[in-house]
Amino acid sequence: MRLTDFQRKTLEDIGERVHPRARAVIYDAGDRADAVFVVIGGVLKSYRKLPSGKRAMSTFLFRHDIFGLAERGRYLNCVQAVTPVTLHELPLAELIPLIKRDARLQFKFLMKVTQGLREAQRRAILIGRRDAIGRMAMFLIMMRRQHRLTVGHDWDVPLPMSRADIASFLNLTSESVSRASRGLQQRGIVKFEKRHLARILDPASLEKLAAAV
Amino acid sequence: MRLTDFQRKTLEDIGERVHPRARAVIYDAGDRADAVFVVIGGVLKSYRKLPSGKRAMSTFLFRHDIFGLAERGRYLNCVQAVTPVTLHELPLAELIPLIKRDARLQFKFLMKVTQGLREAQRRAILIGRRDAIGRMAMFLIMMRRQHRLTVGHDWDVPLPMSRADIASFLNLTSESVSRASRGLQQRGIVKFEKRHLARILDPASLEKLAAAV
């Protein structure tokens, strides 16, 4: 599931690196979709604007994630940088012909999208939970896993996004996120060192809470 | 986004048609994944077994949907027929080499999986809603749309699945589904002719309820 050096080279040829700053909007729903993006570094959020004006978080995006899959030439979600990010921007005009020629390369994309699909299914289950604290536990585990993949250790987990973003992702209010965090901390499972840094003290209990669906 | 005749032929060559009866389990989570399926007719449900033993519906599957995407050679979900179904079973051992040769054909799969991803995102939003009646409205609209695609009209919408399945899909209890249904009927928006048949009397109101996120 890794790109070969040659594939990496090929993709770099048709794309360019971009470095949006934190809070930059990469694209907005309804924009003409003319590129797909690969996350090189940093964190982004993808959300949808609901008829009522509220925002429904779709997902957070991390290193190696791809985004920008469109419907009928238009983006459906909005994507915004949470931290400063580095992206690889692949213009569709070049990417599509390329993967229609190179089935091996396309296959990597197919795998990636499949992963994304599973991720979305998992999130649907997460959101389905009734208890705020369990959802928060799942989120922390997810973030820990993500962090471990990039950094290697997993005790100090950075949470670059705001509580409101977390709330949106978990389908809670930021008040509930706050209360759930407090709950976890009072039970000695997690210590919130700073706003954007959680230390997991009792991974076993955390897993147990997360699994208690 | 349609298969060419040639592509259809190619796929039919490597696969075979199967006809599981209602309630048949197509595969179970953890089974060795050795085929992908395309729905020719009928309705299926895909769900995941949670640690607690509860079942979390992933999605319903209709004509033209594909399923059986695996992770590390194992299926993650369970898939079960709701009605008698006709499936096209594509053994991975033949499908993978084929789409690694035929980029055009693979591209159809890529599009399909992308659609599935979007569908999962939409469902995540559906589930995030707080109001039972709105979720039920969204479900009915979804079923109506599905039915229109296959049959052409959309006033009498069949609901082949049980209330429990619907509840699971909407992340409600079957009691709440019942109450929401009654609510819709009392407002004159939908008439439940029989258990498995809904007549939509006031589509506009239904849309309005569904959109009121």
Next chain:
DNA sequence: CGATGCATTGATATCGGTCAAAGATGGTGG
């Protein structure tokens, strides 16, 4: 014509949302 599973209905409790306010935090400019 039972009988079993599915669906409906009702009463109550629980948990998160909402509203309101106080408390941190971080960035800016004097």
Next chain:
DNA sequence: CCACCATCTTTGACCGATATCAATGCATCG
């Protein structure tokens, strides 16, 4: 360097919607 302001976060009180529990009603199939 510090004070101040805007924004984000936490906390509390209360309310409402859905889950839960329990019982009845209804079909569908031997």
